[in-house]
Amino acid sequence: MRRSAGLLLFRRTAEGGTEVLLGHMGGPFFARREQGAWTVPKGEYEPDEPAWDAARREFEEELGLEPPEGADAVPLGEVRQSGGKTVTVWAVEADLDPAAVVPGTFRMEWPPRSGRIQEFPELDRVAWLTLDRAREVIVKAQTAFLDRLAEHSHR
Numbered sequence: 001m002r003r004s005a006g007l008l009l010f011r012r013t014a015e016g017g018t019e020v021l022l023g024h025m026g027g028p029f030f031a032r033r034e035q036g037a038w039t040v041p042k043g044e045y046e047p048d049e050p051a052w053d054a055a056r057r058e059f060e061e062e063l064g065l066e067p068p069e070g071a072d073a074v075p076l077g078e079v080r081q082s083g084g085k086t087v088t089v090w091a092v093e094a095d096l097d098p099a100a101v102v103p104g105t106f107r108m109e110w111p112p113r114s115g116r117i118q119e120f121p122e123l124d125r126v127a128w129l130t131l132d133r134a135r136e137v138i139v140k141a142q143t144a145f146l147d148r149l150a151e152h153s154h155r
Helices: 049-064 130-137 141-154
Strands: 003-012 017-027 043-044 074-080 086-093 104-111 117-121 123-130
Touching: 003 049, 003 141, 017 130, 017 141, 043 049, 043 123, 049 086, 049 123, 049 141, 117 123, 123 130, 130 141
Parallel strands: 003 086
Antiparallel strands: 003 017, 003 043, 017 123, 074 086, 104 117
16 A cells, blocks of 8 residues: 655634645646646655654655654644545644745656656645635645644634
């Protein structure tokens, strides 16, 4: 079973709303897509690595920045995505400048069957989105994390 872990950064706005930091998936498949192309910064890990450690490591790999200290990390549980991957996420209240992000990269053959290997950013852009906007563009299964965060924020 494939497992992923990630950190969902959130911040409160002056108007009393909540914004979350999401990344737009890089590479040719998502280049022209918005809906379903945004994700919590996350990545896969092996069964012997604690999910929390993996979430922090993947945050740094995907964004090129130290993860915020997670003393007040809110566990948002897990979801199963359509491809069968189980994703575990924690919410951490922190602010971060998307312009400071230096995304990690991956390599793949592109165009298909061309024999050419190209490098693409794992996330080609990162942005703060309102919860409503995030719900419109995030990977479908991950909307549960937004709902759980909203529930937590209203306590």
